[in-house]
Amino acid sequence: MTPEEEREFIRRRKARNWVVAGTLVFFVVLFYAITIVRIGAQH
Amino acid sequence: MASTAPQIAAQMPTEWRDFFALTKPRVMTLVIFTAICGVLAAPGTIHPIIGFTAILAIAMGAGGSAVLNMWWEADIDAGMKRTRSRPLPGGRMRREDARDFGIFLSGVSVVLMGLAVGWLAAALLLGAIIYYAVIYTMWLKPRTPQNIVIGGGAGAFPPLIGWVAVTGEITAMPILLFAIIFFWTPPHFWALALFVQSDYAKVGIPMLPVVAGEKATRRQIMAYTVLLAPIAIAPWWIGGTGWIYGSCAVVLSALFLILAVPVFTRMREETDTMQPEKALFKFSIVYLFVLFAALVADRVAAYQGWPA
Numbered sequence: 642m643t644p645e646e647e648r649e650f651i652r653r654r655k656a657r658n659w660v661v662a663g664t665l666v667f668f669v670v671l672f673y674a675i676t677i678v679r680i681g682a683q684h
Numbered sequence: 685m686a687s688t689a690p691q692i693a694a695q696m697p698t699e700w701r702d703f704f705a706l707t708k709p710r711v712m713t714l715v716i717f718t719a720i721c722g723v724l725a726a727p728g729t730i731h732p733i734i735g736f737t738a739i740l741a742i743a744m745g746a747g748g749s750a751v752l753n754m755w756w757e758a759d760i761d762a763g764m765k766r767t768r769s770r771p772l773p774g775g776r777m778r779r780e781d782a783r784d785f786g787i788f789l790s791g792v793s794v795v796l797m798g799l800a801v802g803w804l805a806a807a808l809l810l811g812a813i814i815y816y817a818v819i820y821t822m823w824l825k826p827r828t829p830q831n832i833v834i835g836g837g838a839g840a841f842p843p844l845i846g847w848v849a850v851t852g853e854i855t856a857m858p859i860l861l862f863a864i865i866f867f868w869t870p871p872h873f874w875a876l877a878l879f880v881q882s883d884y885a886k887v888g889i890p891m892l893p894v895v896a897g898e899k900a901t902r903r904q905i906m907a908y909t910v911l912l913a914p915i916a917i918a919p920w921w922i923g924g925t926g927w928i929y930g931s932c933a934v935v936l937s938a939l940f941l942i943l944a945v946p947v948f949t950r951m952r953e954e955t956d957t958m959q960p961e962k963a964l965f966k967f968s969i970v971y972l973f974v975l976f977a978a979l980v981a982d983r984v985a986a987y988q989g990w991p992a
Contacts, residue, residue: 642695653697660700671740674733675800682731 698781702771706754706782707747707789714972715746715842721976722846722861725983730850734801738849741797742842745809748790749838752817755782763887786817797849805849812841826888829895833908836869843976857924860915864975867912871905871944872968878902878947879958879965898952905964906948913937916975925982926990932978936971943967 642650719742723735730738754761754772762773771777790813798806816838825831840862847858877893878901884891893901916937920930946960 646695650696653699657697657700671733671737675737678731678733679800 698771698777702776703785705771706751706777706785708750708754711750712743712746715839716743717973718861718865718976719743719842719846721980722843722858723850725843725861725976725979726847726850726858727983728850735849737796737800738805738846741793741801741806741809742845744789744793744796745813746842748786748788748793749813749816751782751786751789752813753821755779755786756817756821758782760887760889764883766882790817797845801849802852804852804854805845808841808845808848812838812845815841827890829890829892831890832873832892833866833870836866836873839869840865856922857919860919860922860924861979863915864912865972867908867915868968868972870908871912871940872965872972874901874905875947875961875965875968878952878961902948902951906944909940909944913941919979925979926986928985929975929978929982932974936975939967940964940971 716739719739723738754770758772758779761767761770772779772782794806794810797809820835820838824834843861844858847861848854874892877891885894917933919925920933943964947964
């Protein structure tokens with residue numbers, strides 16, 4: 642792998658990791674909200 | 685090229701944008717719009733968070749089945765100009781990654797719908813995904829010139845699922861919403877197929893204009909447009925909606941018929957600009973948007989206590 646290819650490799654991996662992290666945080670918040678709403682509905 | 689592309693795909697991590705492109709984001713906008721209309725037009729109440737989750741699950745299910753469609757059709761896409769540069773035929777992604785991503789997205793969407801909203805809506809979503817990815821893509825699309833009719837069935841699920849997410853039961857109204865998109869798709873797509881030069885014939889997909897000819901296509905456009913009119917007006921007839929939807933449905937259906945007649949009666953000439961076909965195609969998009977918007981407006985008016 643040339644240095645340019647390696648930079649591109651790292652850039653792509655980093656971008657993907659950020660997207661995965663963002664998606665995970667989004668779903669954590671969403672599931673928390675769903676849980677609160679559904680518990681609230683039972684009372 | 686065939687030898688270098690898989691190598692690059694194997695070496696480099698795939699761009700996340702290529703994963704996103706696999707979900708057909710432009711198709712998804714129509715899916716999200718009709719799903720939102722299904723949720724808003726249904727009688728009853730749904731908590732905004734749960735309603736949002738239902739829309740999200742429908743969008744993810746549509747995305748997942750689109751990914752499976754692209755995984756299955758990578759070879760076909762490679763042979764057509766319009767689709768040649770998609771992530772898989774472009775060699776920017778491994779096939780197994782696309783398959784796994786599609787299955788994962790579909791699975792998560794169904795479980796999310798079941799846990800957060802309800803298992804009837806989740807079952808319908810699973811049915812829609814299997815219908816599009818397996819029955820349509822793998823089985824019937826390469827086998828019958830009525831493939832557009834069958835594919836339209838897949839596009840017809842979102843408002844049905846959105847409605848059922850609110851009510852928890854399947855009644856006449858959500859089935860009519862399904863039927864409207866089902867009968868709308870053939871004239872919409874075939875009007876486009878008449879004026880766009882496509883290379884489906886080259887890759888062995890039996891599109892109606894190629895297989896049965898232009899005359900048969902024009903006849904079938906007319907047939908489905910005539911069938912669509914009573915189905916579009918039916919929600920008002922059976923008392924499911926008020927006059928706002930009813931009057932919109934009557935006017936829109938009349939315009940659709942008026943625009944379909946010249947498409948039905950004429951034939952292509954030398955150096956034809958295909959104006960009637962283009963007009964019908966453009967109007968078909970307006971038709972669906974206004975009809976579903978009217979459905980929501982009708983429900984809002986009913987809540988406001990306007991006379992039906």
